[in-house]
Amino acid sequence: MxxxxxxxxxxxxxxxxxxxxxxxxxxxxxxxxxxxxxxxxxxxxxxxxxxxxxxxxxxxxxxxxxxxxxxxxxxxxxxxxxxxxxxxxxxxxxxxxxxxxxxxxxxxxxxxxxxxxxxxxxxxxxxxxxxxxxxxxxPVQLLYTDSTVIPHLMSLLSRSQRTQEYITQIFSHCCKTPEHQTVLFNHGAIQNIAPLLISPSYKVRMQALKCFSVLAYENTQVSMTLVNVLVDGELLSQVFVRMMQRDQPIEMQLTAAKCLTYMCRAGAIRTDDSCIVLKLDHDLKHAHELRQAAFKLYASLGSNDEDIRKKITETENMMDRIVSGLSESSIKVRLAAVRCLHSLSRSVQQLRTSFHDHAVWKPLMKLLQNAPDEVLVMASSTLCNLLLEFSPSKEPILESGVIELLCSLTQSDSPALRVNGIWALMNMAFQADQKVKVEIVRCLGTEQLFRLLSDPDTNVLMKTLGLLRNLLSTRPHIDQIMSSHGKQIMQAVTLILEAEHNIEVKEQTLCILANIADGNSAKELIMTNDDMLQKIKYYMGHSNVKLQLAATFCISNLIWNEEDGSQERQDKLREMGFVDILHKLSQASDPNLSDRAKTAMQQYLA
Structure with a gap:
């Protein structure tokens, strides 16, 4: 072949x-x-x-x-x-x-x-x-295709330290489902691998320990069996406790702690067991501190370097470790894990690959249901990135009912949470279908939308304007939303244009107005509002080029020749002196402004 x-x-x-x-x-x-x-x-x-x-x-x-x-x-x-x-x-x-x-x-x-x-x-x-x-x-399933393979591998464990190391490593990597756990369990994995925990070879001990951690994960049958296993006359749980001592390598401490944790969760070991209380109180605290430090380090390393982000996600089991860190009992570990995830989510490539492959959005959504504000801020920041248009996680997140959660964040007392809630909604609305946009407006509510438009935090205001701009894109969507909420939206636009705001806020608001002007029926809300037309005229003559350009876009959309009623609109705007302003702007020193004004002027000549 x-x-x-x-x-x-x-x-x-x-x-x-x-x-x-x-x-x-x-x-x-x-x-x-x-x-x-x-x-x-x-x-x-x-x-x-x-x-x-x-x-x-x-x-x-x-x-x-x-x-x-x-x-x-x-x-x-x-x-x-x-x-x-x-x-x-x-x-x-x-x-x-x-x-x-x-x-x-x-x-x-x-x-x-x-x-x-x-x-x-x-x-x-x-x-x-x-x-x-x-x-x-x-595909790990290739290990299980022939039913004779697993028992034969078990029989080879006793041949040498190398066979022990390689086979246990294969088992720990290929045990991905409850069915895999059952196959390995039924073929004597526990009895065959347990003696390897006291091997003179560290590699063998470590791989054997990893095997037990994947076998015991959410598996009551395995955990209940492990509790009665003796290794050279010592209970297996005591062997795990010994492996958690601080003189052992960090990787061994963490993996042994993981094994005991899984046994506890399965009810195989009581949480008040003497071997657990002392060691998990002290050593797990130490382990948590180590994991927290590791996650923080990775977050820092990957914050601004794409190559480093790629190396982190390609490190063996790293994404699984980060994801499991999101459900750690220690809040500090959860915060460090989500911070690491946020750092990695800045990569378009990782959003399209690792984040999608590991369904990162699921534990992230679970974390957002109930967490302290500091964790919520970082988790919602990460969610903003997962909701970007090119992220394959966007669709399943939408289907999970996230809109309601994000709308609730916009009502938080924390400005950071309000920003993230509205930012995520803004990303969600980008090039979304009409059903999603209508649901965002319905869930957020008109009152809350306009409360956010008067938010004292400029970041919240800017992201809310961004949301509105994304909602009011595509003509059918513009007309549909403006037919239901046009009066309130026009009031909000008026208030912002009249208030003391920075250039960026005014520019974003004028861009929203330009989008409204692109609607078929929505543009009449501007044409019948002489006060608004005067504001557009004012900003076309503003000293700031960005505001002039945005205002000129509004007029260009209103007078576009190919649309019904264009002649009447052109006549009215000519009477109001807009043609003279366009003529003046066509000679502006800024090439973008000059070109936009000339394009608008051509509509009168056509």
Whole structure:
């Protein structure tokens, strides 16, 4: 079976393929077995740490040939082992490499290789399998396709420390659902893995501990079984307590604490148990402080650097850890976790990938239901980013009934929460369909909308104007909303234009007026309001170019030739002196203002 990459990558890589790369692949087909073996060894040395070379060799078809040699009984054991090593090295490249390897059916080939009695070959196959399975692009279900695989892996645990490390790591990464937990449990995972907790190898102990944490997660059956397990005469819970001591590495402390926490939640250990009260009171407090510090550090590192954000989200299990941090018992940890999430949410790429893949919006919405204000502020800031138009999370968040929650935030005593509530609604209304816009207006209510338009906090006012501007876009939407709330909206616009506000507020308000002027029926609310027309005239002659430009947009929309009633509107505005003003503005030094005025003037000439 041919092994191909996606066409764009294949073309770009092929353009850089060297004669050397082809030579490595050609040597795999040599009739002399010794030359083939030497060719594989040379290939192994060439691909170490060289992603470009790995991609070249994959494109040139090295993978199918390596798998063929690995599976041939006529191949020497040394050759088969070296093939497994090279495949493992190729798997350590990019995610595209992993996809190519999986497409070439590397997993069943390596699993078949585990039936060989030779330990060195088994370890090479397991090392490669481990690398493939810990990649997020590998379907973990491939481990469970053949019912004989799990029991065979259990039987290999006793072979060496390497088999123990690799197999437990595979299990901990491939245990994603209650069904996976059940399969591993039924095949003796607890009895087989428990002794590894006292292995002389730290890597083995750590991977075994991670296995127990994923097995016990929200699983009463596993937790109830764990509580009675003895490891070298010591209860498993005591082993976990020992692993939480401060002289142990931080990763071990946190994972052991996680195991005990899951057992407590399942009712397997009483919360007042002596082994829990002392250790979880002190060590978990220490663990919480460590997690809080870690999340804060990641938040700081990723706040302004896209590359660092990418590295954080690509770190093994990092997104899962951040998401689980949102439901921690410690408020400080929850706050630090959501701060980290907010930092990462500034990335368009992460919103489209990691945030979507991990359904981050679900725990975030849960957090917003009941949290202290400081957590609410950070969580609602993050939600604002998830509601941006290009975020795939926007649709499911909308369907979850978020509008009511956000409208309630706008009534908060905290200016920061009012800003975030209205900001999120503003993002939600951007290019939204009419149903969503109507629901926002209905839920927010006219009174609250205009209360926000007179908010003493300028940020709240600006975001409310932004919401109104997004609501009043697309002609049918403009006409529909203005037919229901036109009188109040025009009153609010009048008040803002007459009050003492900064340039940005006035500009945003004039832009809203320009949107209203773009409606079919809504524009009559301006044309029949001579006081408003005088205000537009005033701002067309203002000293600030931004305000002049926004006001000119209003007039341009009112006199546009292609719309019904344009001649009557043009006549009225000519009588009011707008043509003279447009003529003057067409000679303005600012090119944008000059162009806009000339475009408007052309409507009179057409």
């Amino acid at each position: 041919a092994c191909l990459l996606e066409a764009p990558l294949r073309i770009s890589v092929l353009s850089e393929v060297t004669a050397t790369s082809r030579h490595y692949v050609d040597r795999l087909f040599d009739p002399d077995p010794q030359k083939v073996l030497q060719g594989v060894i040379d290939m192994k040395n060439a691909v170490i740490g060289n992603n470009k070379q790995k991609a070249n060799l994959i494109v040139l078809g090295a993978v199918p040939r390596l798998l063929y040699l690995l599976q041939q009984s006529s191949s020497s054991l040394e050759l088969r082992t070296e093939c497994a090593v090279v495949l493992g090295s190729l798997a350590m490249g990019t995610e595209n490499n992993i996809k190519s390897l999986v497409d070439c059916h590397i997993i069943p080939a390596l699993l078949q290789g585990l039936l060989c009695p030779d330990l060195i070959f088994i370890e090479a196959c397991l090392r490669c399998l481990r690398t493939v399975f810990i990649s997020p692009v590998t």
